[in-house]
Amino acid sequence: MVGESKLSLFGIANTLLLICAAVATLYPVVYITAVSLSDTASVIQGKVLLLPKGINLDAYAEVMKNEKIPRAYLNSVYYTALGTFINLLFTAVAAYPLSQRTFFGRRFFMLAIVMTMFFNAGIIPTYMVVQQLGLIDSVWALVLPNAIWTMELIILKSFYENMSGQIREAALIDGASEYRILFNIVIPLSKPALASIGLFYFMGHWNSFFLPLIYLSDKDMYPLQVVLRDMLIYNTENDAGLVDRAALAPQAMKNATIVLSMIPVLLIYPFAQKYFAKGVMLGSEKG
């Protein structure tokens, strides 16, 4: 666009404002990491501001020794892996028939699907369905009720529609079945789109806390977010003066758990940017 090389007042103010914005979003993450690495005394005295005071990994050792957290971590990994896989499979398969212009009942199915974006029966009726299917206290309660996100389905359907139909034509003439076309041609060709929606599914599962909270009663099955919530509520009550103040130490431990829970997210974060921005855009335009 316009190239302007000279330093203007406007340019400086702009830069400063943007630095503030970046710091505001980045700082909490840095702070939490610093607290998790600092020694307990400095944390309690409130000396930690940006950099950790006296690096130590006590909090992390504590987390590892804890009976709940490592198991919760593994639970989270399991739920996220299974959930994302099921999401992608269901969405990739469902989008294929819908992307075919002449598919039987296409208009009706699309209408029925899109309508679900406008209403929501609510927590209680959905809970009843899950209960009646006997899914309470099983992984499937976290996976099946949201196996397809309508928005992601529509995004993928649009992506399929924009693929060239010629390969499919040729494959059909060669006598390939629809299953083969879908799994051997269409899905491998839509890796970028699948990566984009997969990212949102992944984040949804890894960060989910409400569904496990209501569908799982067995504490051994809790994922990390629910365990974190328990620690958090404990701290809130502590702050509200509802709990004895002497038990303040877990703060570093809680932050260590948070840092550990952010690791997978921060690992994919740099790679995910491309797909993330694309996903947000697709979601807002939805082709």
Next chain:
Amino acid sequence: MRQSNLEAVKPGGGKPLSTRLEAAWKHIKRDKQLLLLFIPCILFYLLFRYGPLYGLILAFKDYSVFSGVWGSDWVGLKHFDKFFTSRDFWLLFKNTLLLGFYTLIFGFPFPILLAILLNEVRIGWFKKSVQTFSYLPAFLSVVIICSMIIDFLSPNNGLLNQLLAVLGFEKKYFLVDPGWFRPIYVISEIWGTMGYEAIIYLAAIAGINPTLYEAARVDGASRFGMMRHITLPGLLPTLLVMFILKTGSMIRIGYEKVLLLYNPMTYDVADVFSTYVYRKGLLESNYSYAAAVGMFEALVAMLMLLSANFLSKRIGGNGLW
């Protein structure tokens, strides 16, 4: 993936029923494989999206675990009556509306501002890093965000209270003070969504015709002038559509966050329909009553969404559909 080598079978308008059924049957047979692939999708939507609608009849019954949904006694509008006449109703209504309204009004300008400012940056790497950092919160879970809020505001050793102490103020119990709940919710909401909503506006800015800027520059317009007279008007259509759609989903409060941040001392300002449904239904096992409340909320939400969608399409924008 358009044409298939097979003819599209169109339901013939004026033909007799038997012919149409036959044509439909032929169509089904032709699409047999596609339909088989589609079965999981049909099952999913029937079970988990349409199925719960059946559970809504709970709202008109006195649900008991022993008799099940169907066997429980009909009670008509008893639960609705009870809800509408209770003190809770107006409280929830007010809280839900105010939280949604404040988030909409105060939150709306920020992503636009961020996008406009980012657009003015000429240094590629700086623009990219700021943008990348700005949507980091979108990757964090509600639990983590709330945990950060609680730490930050903690009266024991929270940063804000330390700062207040340095400035000579008394320590404040932010999270148990009803006056602070809404600001905390709204500010953290802005912090969390600003970055990724800016993506949409940045794309809209990128779509503005560059010759407009060139012409303005030839005419000696300042950068601020161009921002006001080209970028902002260029953003207007996107802005309008976003505003309408956001108004439509205004009462869909991020209840998970409320659930994590409220406590008995702030219920009076923080409790919204969804958190109330959760407490009454799942914690206190008042399934029928909670279902009635949930149904009311869902109806209002649906009406608002549909009108927003209609409006947005009327002015020529994208709807939710």
